[in-house]
Amino acid sequence: MIVSVVGLGYIGLPTAAVLASKGITVVGVDVNQTTVNIINQGKIHIVEPELDILVKNGVRTGHLTASIKIKKANVFMIAVPTPFKENHVPDLSYIESAVRSISSVLEKGNLVILESTSPVGTTEKMMEWMKEERPDLTFPVFGHSNSKHDISIAHCPERVLPGRVLHELKNNNRIIGGVTSQCGEHARDLYKKFVNADCLITDCRTAELSKLVENSFRDVNIAFANELSLICDKLDVNVWEMIKLSNHHPRVNILQPGPGVGGHCIAVDPWFIVNSAPNEAKLIHAARIVNDSKPSFIIKKIEQAAKLVNKKRSETKIACFGLSFKPNIDDLRESPALNIAKKINTMNFNKVLIVEPHITQLPDGFNESTKLVSLEKAIEIVDIVVLLVDHKQFIDIDLNLLSEKQIVDSRGIWS
Ligand code: SAJ
Numbered sequence: 001m002i003v004s005v006v007g008l009g010y011i012g013l014p015t016a017a018v019l020a021s022k023g024i025t026v027v028g029v030d031v032n033q034t035t036v037n038i039i040n041q042g043k044i045h046i047v048e049p050e051l052d053i054l055v056k057n058g059v060r061t062g063h064l065t066a067s068i069k070i071k072k073a074n075v076f077m078i079a080v081p082t083p084f085k086e087n088h089v090p091d092l093s094y095i096e097s098a099v100r101s102i103s104s105v106l107e108k109g110n111l112v113i114l115e116s117t118s119p120v121g122t123t124e125k126m127m128e129w130m131k132e133e134r135p136d137l138t139f140p141v142f143g144h145s146n147s148k149h150d151i152s153i154a155h156c157p158e159r160v161l162p163g164r165v166l167h168e169l170k171n172n173n174r175i176i177g178g179v180t181s182q183c184g185e186h187a188r189d190l191y192k193k194f195v196n197a198d199c200l201i202t203d204c205r206t207a208e209l210s211k212l213v214e215n216s217f218r219d220v221n222i223a224f225a226n227e228l229s230l231i232c233d234k235l236d237v238n239v240w241e242m243i244k245l246s247n248h249h250p251r252v253n254i255l256q257p258g259p260g261v262g263g264h265c266i267a268v269d270p271w272f273i274v275n276s277a278p279n280e281a282k283l284i285h286a287a288r289i290v291n292d293s294k295p296s297f298i299i300k301k302i303e304q305a306a307k308l309v310n311k312k313r314s315e316t317k318i319a320c321f322g323l324s325f326k327p328n329i330d331d332l333r334e335s336p337a338l339n340i341a342k343k344i345n346t347m348n349f350n351k352v353l354i355v356e357p358h359i360t361q362l363p364d365g366f367n368e369s370t371k372l373v374s375l376e377k378a379i380e381i382v383d384i385v386v387l388l389v390d391h392k393q394f395i396d397i398d399l400n401l402l403s404e405k406q407i408v409d410s411r412g413i414w415s
Contacts, residue, residue: 002027003190004073006098008035008066010264011115011158012079013044014051014165018194020058027073028066039066047330047358048165072105075190078126079115079158081264088271090119099126103133108150111186115158117211117265119272123155123204127179140179142203153179154187155204157211162263163329173198177207215269216284221255222266223287226294229257233297240412259388259410260294260336262325267291267334295336298410299343302386305406306349309383318344319353319378322389323363330358337388338363340410344386345370353378357393387411 001024005016008030016028030036038045042059044052058064080094095116102112112130114123127139130151140149155177160168174191176199178184184201191199202210225243232239243254261267270288274281302318309316325335332338342365345352352370354362355378362372375393378385379401387394390411399414409415 001025001075002071002073003075003077004029004071004102005077005079006030006070006102007078007080007094007116008039009079009081010046010048010162010165011160012077013039013046013055014048014160014169015077015079015115015158016064017051017054017058018166018169020061020063021054022194023063024193026058026064027071028064029068029070030066031068033068036066036068039064049163050166054166070101070105072107074109075111075113076102076106077113077115078102082116082118082122082268082272083264084268084271084275088275090272090275092118092122092125095122095126096129099129100133103130106130106134106137106151108137110150111152111154111183111190113153113187113190114155117157117215117269117272118155118208119212119276120205120208121276122208123153123177123179127153140183142179142205145181147180149180149183152183152186153204154183155207156187156191157207159211159214162326162331170194170196173200175207175210176201177204178202179204209273212269212273215266216273216287218255219261219266219270219291220283220287222258222261223290225255225257226260227290228254229294230297238415240415256412257410258294258336259298259340261291262333262335262337263331264333295340295343298340298386298388298408301408301410302344302347302384305384305386305408306347308406311383313348313350315350316384317351317353317382318349318384318386319355319373319382320344321355321375321378321385321387321394322391323354323356324358324389324391327390328358328392332359332363340386340388342366351381353382356389357391384408387413 004027005012006029008028016026020026035045042056044055078098080098083091085091137150141147159172176184176187188199229239246252270284274285320341323338345366353373355375384406387409390413395413
């Protein structure tokens with residue numbers, strides 16, 4: 001059996017490597033030639049614990065290869081990005097282009113799986129694109145379990161947490177949404193080869209929505225915590241202490257406030273629901289707005305801290321601790337910390353220093369005078385410390401070293 005994984009990013013590459021580790025022949029396909037070259041050398045282009053070893057082994061044993069060209073296979077797994085366009089409208093162009101290119105090599109008996117997080121209806125849309133390209137093949141009919149078809153189609157949304165991807169790929173329960181139940185069973189046969197957990201079959205629309213709902217659930221809960229942080233600020237209550245105490249109730253489990261919600265999933269997926277049911281998804285929409293407003297609240301706190309420093313703004317030095325979207329990773333995508341740091345960069349401080357132990361170079365968008373420095377160096381010279389990410393290194397700091405400084409602690413690790 002040959003499995004073709006289309007899109008070798010944060011989900012596609014680990015999935016390809018895990019399949020290869022089970023002795024399956026995997027051809028990874030990506031539009032980026034550099035990515036393909038790196039993988040074919042047995043190396044990786046993203047940071048994820050233990051992935052390097054798995055990819056190296058897969059390439060060494062010949063089970064894993066990468067290519068920019070789609071080749072014939074038994075199974076095609078699509079793991080390409082689904083961002084949104086202006087006005088939060090989902091952008092399905094990466095899926096469409098992957099599907100149209102797969103269509104040229106499709107053969108009777110093939111299984112096509114969409115792993116990318118997608119708005120409800122995308123799996124059926126994908127089938128329509130394949131039908132347009134391949135009128136010679138037959139396709140399943142949604143809701144008709146016994147319809148005869150040449151190609152099986154399913155949506156199996158990825159649900160892994162960055163930083164724990166390899167563990168969760170193998171151990172999380174999977175939702176398998178077939179266009180028909182036969183398609184679901186066909187897809188389950190594949191997942192059973194590497195998943196040591198339940199593979200739950202449903203229809204593709206339910207699978208699409210369940211993935212969006214999982215991330216919206218988290219977004220709404222984080223928004224609740226973030227809203228509490230605004231209320232507590234107004235009422236002069238320590239939000240972290242209050243949440244800790246409330247969580248002693250046996251049925252209360254409040255999440256943690258922060259500088260906003262980042263990453264490529266939780267800040268994006270709820271919009272797919274809002275976009276398809278705008279009048280109904282009121283709470284989900286409100287949560288997005290609360291979470292997106294949190295960076296400007298932190299900026300307001302920085303303005304207040306700057307007023308408490310006994311120097312002019314043009315003489316004040318400030319450090320941002322952390323740029324990534326969550327602790328102990330290097331991923332800067334949709335990071336509120338990064339956006340806040342860039343805003344600070346325009347606030348006419350004498351010097352802006354960035355401490356981010358997980359990167360070696362600042363991303364674009366900073367002034368030349370803004371420097372990436374060590375924790376020790378920043379602590380030595382700055383007047384204000386803005387804690388944006390709760391990296392382990394920052395939790396372990398000796399707080400006496402910060403006693404003379406103004407602190408804006410957006411994660412509550414020192415509060
Ligand atoms: N955050 C808070 N407070 C909290 C928890 C998180 O502010 O109490 C923030 C984080 O700092 C971060 C953001 O939320 O900026 C998202 O982080 P996360 O750890 O909640 O989630 P992701 O984006 O890394 O991964 C999520 C996961 N979804 C759920 O937990 C429901 C993962 O299982 C999904 O596979 C992934 O999205 C995805 O790819 O969709």
